[in-house]
Amino acid sequence: MTLRSLLRAAVATALAAAFVATAAAAQDPRLGRLDPGTRPLVAVAIDSARAAGLPTEPLVQRALEGATKGAPGPLIVSAVQRLAADLGRAREALGPGTTPPELEAGAAALRAGAGPAVLTQLRRARRQTIAVPLAVLTDLVASGVPVDSAAAAVLALAARARDADLVEFRRAVERDIALGAPPTAATAAAAAAADARISQLNAGARENRPGRP
């Protein structure tokens, strides 16, 4: 190793240390709850995400969650980095102009197993924010509904359903699963019922009036 290469390595190390120190100095004060070895590494990950135009609050929260749960530093750093990568993938699928809550929900949906194409379709299908549809999709998958079934149901409702309709749809699925229905069947039935209710369909059954003798 020549003197020149040694000098280069020393300069690079000094610059990296300075960058880490700068990041640590400018870091979110809430990160003070992390141990001194973890804090600058998390701060660097957060700064990188900020530089890439990604929301940083979810990253801070993920780090704080680790701190509250007493997770080891390397696990916290890797969780933050992984979330940052997911946020980046979500933005790629959802396009520029996506709001931070949408990105966070999109990252969770990707993590749950939804493909980027589903996120893109959802973006096209709905003019309003898609944070709640994405959250409902993630929630359904976590409840045991296959990704394809969950995505088909949410996509079918997304164009006209309001956030509250989607949350109600989610509750209906949860209730039917708790009553013993298979998750896929519960999802399809609840989606169809929600669609009919939202769109004022089912003309044939309109004679049904509760309690009329």
Added chain:
Amino acid sequence: MTGTVDLGVSTVHYDGFLPSGAAAVTPVLRWDRPAGMLTASGTYLRFESGHRSLQGLLAGSFLTPPAAHAWRGEFAASAGASRYLDFASFWHVVAEARLHRLGAERGLWVGGTAGTTSYGTAPRPVIAADVGVWARRSEVTLRLAVNHAQVGDTTYTDLESSAHAGRGPVALEAKLGARVWSRGGGRGVYGEGSATIWVGGRTAFVISGGRYATDPISGSITGRYLSAALRVRTAAPRRAFPRDPAVLHARGADGATVLRAARLEVHADRNRAVRLVVRVASAALVEIAGDFTDWQPVALGSASPDTWEVTLPVPSGVHRLDVRIDGGAWIVPAGTTRAPDDYGGDVGIFVVP
């Protein structure tokens, strides 16, 4: 497929008859698919005189697939029959086509109906047309429709309005209409209202009443009524399926430790303040931590011996939280969706609309 059974009592006064009390059993089966739905319902009524009435209805709709454009077609059919003692029996079979124009918060439809109906005599043809609009605002849906029908030599035109409101476990429905023109079908103003209050996921109380018009298609005659019923709901097909284990016991956020169970309820109001209620038996201290508290533990106040709550500003979206009881390990409460937390354990996820 879902099913409900209403067990109720009514007081009813059909026009031209004496008032009577009645007990009723009304089973309803509903089969939903994205391409359509099928409903089968029946009512068995036993009047205080001991006389009995039976009604049955089978109705279904086939829908064209949802599309990017706002139009959607619906083809519906219904067949029904009713019988009172041995002297009054009706049946009808009608088919209907509707074209819907659907928006996110409003829509309209135009439809036509054709079929046949019978009142113990030769069948009579049914021809009807209707047009309607609807709009939704918050939890309230309003509908306005005009229906013109010709049943044999009976012709009538109805104006109908209805409102449906639902919030949490309570659903309210009201209907106000008028038969503004008629030849042989009577005239007048009518209105009905109902309240359905769900207690848990399976049981509801239904209170309804009002006055409805003669329906020459289904054979019902004008009457006034007041009903109270207990509705029991089921989901079918049933099979053994693992319930949320957190209902019976809670696993710690580490995914392994068995701890006391807690259930979370989320009540959001319009001002973005969210009331978080945790139900847990015999605790001295209940705390939550989540991405809306910077993962700092927040102690809940005791509302009753097994109910703890706190109201916090929680923005719309998906959130993560855990619960801690008496300073023990963090647990994932029932009422949230359990998901891996990146730290070798689990976290509870809930959505605020």
